[in-house]
Amino acid sequence: MIDWLDDYTVPEFPATSRTLDEPAGLLAAGGDVSPAWLDAAYRKGIFPWNDPEEVRMWWTPAPRAVITPETFRVPKRLAREVRSSNLTVTSNQAFKRVVAGCAGARADNEGTWIDQELTDELPRLHRCGRAVSVECWTPGGELVGGFYGLTIGTAFFGESMFTRSAGASKIAFATAAPALFALGIDLIDCQMKTDHLARFGLIELNRTEFESALAACISKPAIAPLPALIRHGSIAGGPA
Secondary structure (H helix, E strand, C coil): CCEEECCCCCCCCCCHHHCCECCECEEEEECCCCHHHHHHHHCCCCEECCCCCCCCEEECCCCEEEECCCCCCCCHHHHHHHHHCCCEEEECCCHHHHHHHHHCCCCCCCCCCCCHHHHHHHHHHHHCCCEEEEEEECCCCCEEEEEEEEEECCEEEEEEEEECCCCHHHHHHHHHHHHHHHHCCCEEEEECCCHHHHCCCCEEECHHHHHHHHHHHHCCCCCCCCCCEEECCCCCCCCC
């Protein structure tokens, strides 16, 4: 059994030790996705994830997939692709459009977990600097990929990415991650291991290791914002 969270009360989550083994990582249901609820959740390594037509569900899987400054790498082939690309990478120039792109239909026909309630609430976190978007643009100013995430202290919680052009999301991440680390990010939380992120030096931490690292990160001051322009394309242009 899992706890049902009352969205009319102060956000409070069960101890993560009560996470289910099957389905692995499920902790609770119900609650809200207002900034207060999301802040309380992410500080404990908990995140919402459910189909839009389902009840809200909260997860905290173990092991936890993360990337650190020490493990981060860009494969040589992708590094060459980044260098030769004419795409421009920016941050926080089209937050709502990035969220909409992440919530849209995917080529693999898999659904999205980003429902209308979350879409409505995330801009509030963006306005106070806690939600961040990274955008990838063609020379003509077309948005072709990107990702968004949340920050607390020196932790960055990668939430979702999308691409409309081959390699766009990879270029966005390969460009933005070093910039995040340079600003002081100590941990990029990828939640669960994927082949897409494994190439960037992803490692897995057990629950104790992850929660200890997270506690250290959230106790530190927030990092400075990413620059609006992270990488200029090789052809003049960029976002309109």
